[in-house]
Amino acid sequence: MKAVLLRNGLLIDGTGKDAQAGMDVLIEGHQITSIGTHLSLPVHYDPADVDVIELDGKTIMPGMTEAHTHFTWQNSLYIQDIDFKPLEETMLGCYLNAQTMIKSGFTSCVSAAARGRVDIALRDAINQGLIVGPRMLANGAEISATGSFVDLHPNHVHVSGLSIFADGEDAVRRTVRSLLKEGADLVKLNVSGESLTPHARSEMTLYTLKEVRAAVEEAHARGKRVYTHARSSDSVKICVEAGVDIIGHADFIDDEAFEMLVEHKNRLFVVPALNWLVSTLEHGAQYFGQEAIDATGYKEGLEIALSNMNRLYKAGVRILPGGDYGFKWCPHGGYARDLEHFVKLVGMTPMDAIVSATKYGGQVMLMEDKIGTIEAGKLADILVVDGNPLDNISILQDHDKLHVVMKDGAYIVNKLPIRQVQGA
Ligand SMILES: [Zn+2]
Known part of the structure; x- marks a missing residue:
């Protein structure tokens, strides 16, 4: 078994505990086995099997x-493009997107819908070690009502694309x-619209309580979960109920929806996907025209979303990063x-933003006992960042500063010199 000793780092362990300087982390095989200062090297190892990284x-x-996450959204301009791209090319793009994601420091992801069985095939290939990518929770096509925001083609055009249209409880159950x-x-269910x-x-609000409840019953009966797109206040209330x-x-929650989310904060997660709004406001006019972007109401919508995320954050609701990239x-x-x-728009501390991406990430992956924090006994999903994200959270976007990305104890990225044990 290989061992890796990371020496003299600033440890942000993901629990929310203060960062600690001068820390060593020992990884044996897939697992983190020891954390401390001036750790001694494991004596029972053949020196050739221990990597020391300063x-x-x-x-x-x-x-x-x-x-x-939407690996099957492939940086296209229009949502319709997702429908029209042949599935075979989409699959190849997903393979590349999975590599992009893990090299960006994201070692796990929750899919919020995908075309066909692409996610499932990708997840299985990653788990079998055939290709490189993050740990994945795989999703299928978006389940949507006729006339929803992803029902984008004229009625006489039938497209088998990103959505499966299901109206009424029976159709939702079947899907x-x-x-x-x-x-x-x-x-994934689209419960509200999208401007x-x-x-x-x-x-x-485009689905009824009965339809959403039918989906939840069927998923929970099989030990699976339901992810929804829900912007309107009523749609959020339906989802919680x-x-x-x-x-x-x-984002558009009223006080009643807010209270409902807070009441159920221990069992649910909120993923605001803020970057969709921010990026669309930044760049949308150049592609769609200013008039079309103004008509979406995203500018006012973002303000409302930010103040609601701030109050959900303060009330202890778990808010996770995930921004509809693609x-x-x-x-x-x-x-x-x-x-x-x-940090800059919602008002989280940098430490809480990191906790939301790490500890809460382990929880939403249903792997809280294995990933999300750096603790002895957990799997070694670890980043080494050149700089301190508590001082500047933006450095996490700079892929050049990600000097090590490790998943399950294996290097995905390593830009640092490795010494063997003899020289230690
Ligand atoms: Zn989405």
Whole structure:
């Protein structure tokens, strides 16, 4: 078994505890086995099997989790492009996106929908060690009502793309059952609209409580979870009442929806996907025209979302990074921008933003006992960052500063010299 000794780092362990300078972390095989100052080298090892890496004060932190991932969205301009790209090319793009993600420091991700069985095939290939990528919770097509914001083609055009349209409880049940049969870890429902699609705006609620509850019953009966797109206040209330596990957006919540989220904070997660709004406001006009972007109401919507995320954060609701990356104006690779938004726009401390990406990430992956923090006995999903993200959270976006990305004890990225034990 190989061992790796990371020496003299600034440890941000992901629990929220203060950073500690001068720390060593010992990794044996897949696991973190020891953490402390001036750790001695494991004597029972053949020296050739121990890598010693001097960090000279660089930051050691857990690998992060991206909680709103769409590998099958491939930096296209229009949502319709996702439907029209052939699945075979989409699959290849997903393979590359998975590599981009892990090299960006995100060693785990929760898919918030994908085309066909692409996620499932990708997850299985990663788990079998055939290809490099993050730990994945795989999703299937978005389950949507007819006329929802992803129902983008004229009625006479039938496209088998990013959505499966299901209206009424029976159709929703049937769709959830078939997606889970295929091997999805969770299903995604579009409960509210999205204002980039004028006929189904964010303030509209497009599924009923009965339909959402039907999906939750079917998923939970199989030990699986439900992820929703829910911007309107009513859609969030429906999701909480129906028992949805992961709520995407939750930006237009009124006081009642806020109280409901707080009441259920121990069982659910909120993933606001703020970068979608921020990036669309930054770059959308150049592609769609200023008038179209003004008509979305995203500018006012972002303000509302930020103040609601601030009060959810203060109330202890777990808010996770995950930003709907995969469009031309918010491409794959920028995932850590969400942490900057949490600090600069929502008002989180940098430490809490890191906890949301690490400890809460382990929780949303249902792997809290194995990943998300740097503690003895956990799997070695570890980053070494050149700089201190507590001083400048933006450095996590700089891939050049990610000097080591390790998943399960294996190097995905290593830019630092390795010495063998004799020289230690
Ligand atoms: Zn999404």
